[in-house]
Amino acid sequence: MNDFEFQCPTKIIFGKDTIKKLRYEIPQGRKILITYGGGSIRKNGVLKQVKEALEGFEYSEFGGIEPNPKFETLMKAVEIVKNEGYNFLLAVGGGSTLDGTKFIAAASRFEGDPWDILAKDAPVNDALELADVITLPATGSEMNCGAVISRLSTKEKLSFLSPKVYPKFSIIDPQTTFSLPEKQTVNGIVDTYTHVMEQYATYDVNTPLQDEWALGIIKTLIEEAPKVLRNPNDYDARANIFWCATCGLNYWISLGAVQDWATHMIGHELTALYGLDHGETLAIILPSLWRVMKKDKMDKLAKMAIEVFGANEFLPKSLLADITIKKTEKFFNKIGRKIKLREYGIDALEAATEIKKRFLERAVVLGERCNITPDVVYEIVANA
């Protein structure tokens, strides 16, 4: 096991009708800016619940944070925060809203050009207090200190990490997910599955417990996904899927282990270039990356075939790895996700050429062994 340090100050408040607890969690006297996205929280009654819980508090709203939240939009919120003196941000919605809010929190207290936080890894020494009512099981942003932000003007999608942007608390009421469009439910499941694999399917540094826990999330996703798709109002299945999503990226499964994240980095480019949803890009790239990098991923994929898919442990490792790749594709297909670029009308060779060019320009090398060069990325995308 590798050495590690870990500390997550976020308080998780999980369960039915928990939004009303908001008023006990936000310190008295705070001037709150409620941030949200496209307005689905108006339709499903979540915003109403939030406002009822905040009766007596001073608050205002900032809506319109996009999926793949845009730097340009967020900077408008930063201006409002600074001009009007807000000192508490409450994100209500999915991971994009929360990621965007983390950036607003950091940028509002940043001296200099906040873009440097993303482009130059400028340290975040201070941030506004923030918390969330999270309504989409997917990114795990509710219990981590990372955020992914896009910039329209340069078609870039970049991320930052800082302990300063851990949410103070996250309220998870699985009932808020009953009304999710099926597409978003599926994207969230694929996102969680891939988060887990980015942390699990790497080289082995002797972390059997972390491996068990990673595969435990995968087994649970495979069991519970058909239930929520069959009955979107199945509370327990929704709760289990949500807890899988939170635990898929709260770092618990990767402490002391080795991480990859190449699938995400390549996926981000497909989103930037073709506007595919994040979850759509992952279902395409993950299996292709595994085929190209099979030698590096073999041990963990073989272990997964035995533990998750019940394969015979005496089969050759290479065959076991193939089983995991096929079974993963089958799972993505079964829950309604396409697994090839051509199914979206995208020319794979063209995409591969463009993404290789971008990574060459930025001198990006990916993967847990830093051996996914732009040439390897080309191969992965061309075969996707």
Add this chain to the structure above:
Amino acid sequence: MNDFEFQCPTKIIFGKDTIKKLRYEIPQGRKILITYGGGSIRKNGVLKQVKEALEGFEYSEFGGIEPNPKFETLMKAVEIVKNEGYNFLLAVGGGSTLDGTKFIAAASRFEGDPWDILAKDAPVNDALELADVITLPATGSEMNCGAVISRLSTKEKLSFLSPKVYPKFSIIDPQTTFSLPEKQTVNGIVDTYTHVMEQYATYDVNTPLQDEWALGIIKTLIEEAPKVLRNPNDYDARANIFWCATCGLNYWISLGAVQDWATHMIGHELTALYGLDHGETLAIILPSLWRVMKKDKMDKLAKMAIEVFGANEFLPKSLLADITIKKTEKFFNKIGRKIKLREYGIDALEAATEIKKRFLERAVVLGERCNITPDVVYEIVANA
């Protein structure tokens, strides 16, 4: 899944040669009281490492905290803390030292008789800052907010929980466990196994991920235990066992699930009456409790037989539960732990009579369904 709230502020610093990081974690200007137990930390060099790391800080020592830390001893430390104005406690040693230190932290700031914290669940509104260098994988105390304290004068062993006594940080260097006597290594493994079972082997409220994680700890313990017993200096095996112990009682596996803790409560009485080690009592009580409460425990024990012990899923549930009970006894035996009271020369009927009497006096009813009455306790102990 049941509703839950969770927040653990403790920072975990895990890995080789991490004790030297102490000096960066304790705020400047603190007056530190180092607390420890019987002095093994002198022999194995841990205390020396701690003192080197604290060069330049003002500190003093308080040794002699017993296994099953005694109220009487801890109150001496409380007096010293108050008289000499210490404002930071650093526990160095195992779970008993840390539990004792949590009590010192709470009692030093408590108005009234600190025994009420244990005997009357008096709320802990304030506590001294505390942290630890934990050197025994067993109690999980390094990442939770509980402590178990004994009182000599009344032969009682009681516990308290308070978010105020979460360690500020816990340093885990698995190398410090190389020199553990085999008996303590085994006790720690049995303790961890039982902690997990107290949280897993209850009635099902649809928590598949938590179940997977609980059983993941058990699988890892079964795999890694023989390795540390064969080679006490196997770093990875020691690290894996330690992380299992921490995760066995940091609440991650029981969030939203149902807990029991009857085995511990009965075991505490055996320690109080006969001086058996905590781990020794658990190995005796757990299988006997499962036999007596088999109907209540059946579903989870059957699931465990399939997932951990590879039993055929088409066997009758009752038989599957028996497999888990037998396999658990076999595991305890294999790592050198006795599983019957008579092996310690203790008359089971006599013990059962005495413990039943104590629980009747205190009107104690145990178990996740509150159906382990003093009569049932009699049966469990009599058959142990």
